Amino acid sequence: PAPVRVLGVNGAPNPDRIEEDELGLLRAVLEPVADDGAPPWLSTSPFELRVVRPSELLDEDLSLFDYDVIWLANVQSLSGEAVTRLEERVAAGASLIVSLGDNVNATAYDARLFRADGSGLLPAELDVLVSIASMRGNYYRVKEFQEDHPALAFFADKEWRSLLTEMPVYTFFAVRPLADAEVLARFDDESGSPLLVERAYDRGR
Numbered sequence: 001p002a003p004v005r006v007l008g009v010n011g012a013p014n015p016d017r018i019e020e021d022e023l024g025l026l027r028a029v030l031e032p033v034a035d036d037g038a039p040p041w042l043s044t045s046p047f048e049l050r051v052v053r054p055s056e057l058l059d060e061d062l063s064l065f066d067y068d069v070i071w072l073a074n075v076q077s078l079s080g081e082a083v084t085r086l087e088e089r090v091a092a093g094a095s096l097i098v099s100l101g102d103n104v105n106a107t108a109y110d111a112r113l114f115r116a117d118g119s120g121l122l123p124a125e126l127d128v129l130v131s132i133a134s135m136r137g138n139y140y141r142v143k144e145f146q147e148d149h150p151a152l153a154f155f156a157d158k159e160w161r162s163l164l165t166e167m168p169v170y171t172f173f174a175v176r177p178l179a180d181a182e183v184l185a186r187f188d189d190e191s192g193s194p195l196l197v198e199r200a201y202d203r204g205r
Contacts, residue, residue, distance in 0.1 A: 074101030123199030
């Protein structure tokens with residue numbers, strides 16, 4: 001099959017330190033280093049990744065319809081025009097992944113990407129930041145997740161489960177999911193706060 005075309009929108013680039021670049025580790029997975037001795041079927045990546053800055057979403061020569069998946073990674077905020085372009089592409093069948101971080105302006109996201117009637121792109125309204133002291137090994141863990149979901153089924157295997165359930169998280173955005181949104185994973189805090197939330201948006205997700 002043709003590779004999945006992924007557009008990464010990097011809200012916090014750091015070309016000198018891959019682990020501090022917002023898309024650095026994702027890029028390492030989607031663009032593995034080619035091995036000259038590998039058979040042809042292993043030397044071709046199933047993904048085709050392009051990384052841009054948030055401001056480039058408004059470039060006339062960038063068509064979002066050239067991409068199957070769009071990933072917003074710690075993007076501070078988006079203009080109304082950029083949101084409109086994203087809405088059109090997702091409604092036509094693309095997948096939009098929004099990963100939050102310390103750059104995110106929650107007020108701006110709620111104003112432009114969330115609508116209580118479900119007509120916005122976000123599946124949940126952003127609320128306050130929740131933090132835990134990073135000392136004595138304290139951190140939030142994944143308490144439960146949908147083991148049969150295609151994106152999480154890998155972790156249902158006992159051998160790999162801890163790669164998800166023991167992933168340390170010290171800060172996250174509390175969110176209020178829409179009624180028709182699906183919570184795919186929850187934290188182990190008292191409220192069982194959502195970690196991953198998914199929702200259909202016309203023909204996309």
